[in-house]
Amino acid sequence: MSISNFTRRTALALGAVGITLSTALPGAAQDVSFEGETIEWLIPFSAGGGSDTWARFLAPFLTKHLPGNPSVQVVNEPGGGSTKGANLFAARAEPDGLTILGTSGSTQFPYLLGDPRVRYDYADWTVVMATPTGGVVYTTPNTGVESADQIGKLEGQDLIYASQGATSLDLVPLLGFRLMGLDVRHVFGFQGRGDGRLAFERGEVNIDYQTSSAYLQNVQPLVDEGIAIPLFSWGALDDDGNIVRDPTFPDMPSYVEAYEMVNGEPPSGEEFEAYKAFFVAGFPAQKMTFLPEGTDQSIIDAYKQAFVDIQADPEFQETKGATIGDYQLATGDAAQTLYEQGTRVRPEVRQSVVDLLTSEYDVTLD
Known part of the structure; x- marks a missing residue:
């Protein structure tokens, strides 16, 4: 209609x-x-x-x-x-x-x-x-990754992600992948995460995420067939505001756990605070x-x-x-x-993200 x-x-x-x-x-x-x-x-x-x-x-x-x-x-x-x-x-x-x-x-x-x-x-x-809600990041077995505990194998690989745009919900993976140290090329202009999943199924991209509902309905069958390898969920917030495992995916590492797998220590600092601010707005x-x-x-x-x-x-x-x-x-x-x-974020956090998008991704918000 x-x-x-x-x-x-x-x-x-x-x-x-x-x-x-x-x-x-x-x-x-x-x-x-x-x-x-x-x-x-x-x-x-x-x-x-x-x-x-x-x-x-x-x-x-x-x-x-x-x-x-x-x-x-x-x-x-x-x-x-x-x-x-x-x-x-x-x-x-x-x-x-x-x-x-x-x-x-x-x-x-x-x-x-x-x-x-x-x-x-x-x-x-x-x-x-x-x-x-939550979301799950997954990759293709063509990357050599066979399970979540092998996420470190993605370091140094040329990863491609189908993005709706730098100011969409795909800002969370943009900030998260960058903070984690993964080399991800974000291809902007897709109309929705469903289109991103279809690009993954066609082999045009090799890393993707879907929110929980779309993952359960459309990606779990790909996992069952061995076409997709789940890596981690973005996680959930506990009562103290800490990022913990998503209750829908209790056996899957959270973003914080996946970060530590790759980097050997938990995330911290201003970039993590910016990531977390938009994670809260985007998922909880x-x-x-x-x-x-x-x-x-x-x-x-x-x-x-x-x-x-x-x-x-x-x-x-x-x-x-x-x-x-x-x-x-x-x-x-x-x-x-x-x-x-x-629908609210601290002005200094907003400005830090705007500056990053301008300097690193040539996205100008004027």
Whole structure:
């Protein structure tokens, strides 16, 4: 479905579009029903990547738990490292509850770095759910690596990575590989991580990563066939803010462990602090769902409650691990906290990364 469908909602008219708002009692919260409606869940990435997999898994549960049981259709609008779709959402989405946006670190990072393509402001939107996630880095057996504990064999090799762009979520591997000391050539311009995986399958690149959902669905079969060799996960944060093993991949080394395998000591210093800042924004606070500016509180509350109900749904709990990983949906205050972590970075950290991108990768953010 084309994003041009946004244009059918040219005015805010809650009753006119078929959303029912009724007050059960004077002063009580309004009840919302989306019966007979279609919700468009805009994903600013190509099909097959982690964000697309995440949204398509959750969409039926959203249908089940939103009042009125509307159809929920995922709409892919890739381009500009996800800024194209986010810009369209900011410009055209009506505050009627019929359009929601799913963002990723690749949407957060251009915003954090002051990318001139960004014409959206996270402060204008309301977060209704956030999902921490992880990611797994893998290579091809053509590198001579047969298991994660042989990652040191990658030193000195000419590695090629298919990147969405230096200000996308692929900033995490860019900073991480560089800090680790691996010689990786980043080929910019891919439309999504799904496209990066396809480039890996075609043999055009020899190192890649996918977020947990896409890895479980699309890369694990490649691992089973011996086509891909998992190296490490980016990891997760413990209660003290330390990077530890990802609960979805407990048998896989974290980035910190992999770094130590290559360098003989754990990472430290200013470059590691910059890496960690964007890792936190990109993974523990990665995927979020938003309603546009001006949305009525009753609609916001309906969405928030729907995601609370999804979290409590036994079917969701039983099936999520194989598709999106062993992560819980963050709702309410927890979602707000992740939103704040994922859309803010210290100015000095931002500037250090901007300077690096300019000097080392000829990326200018003006």
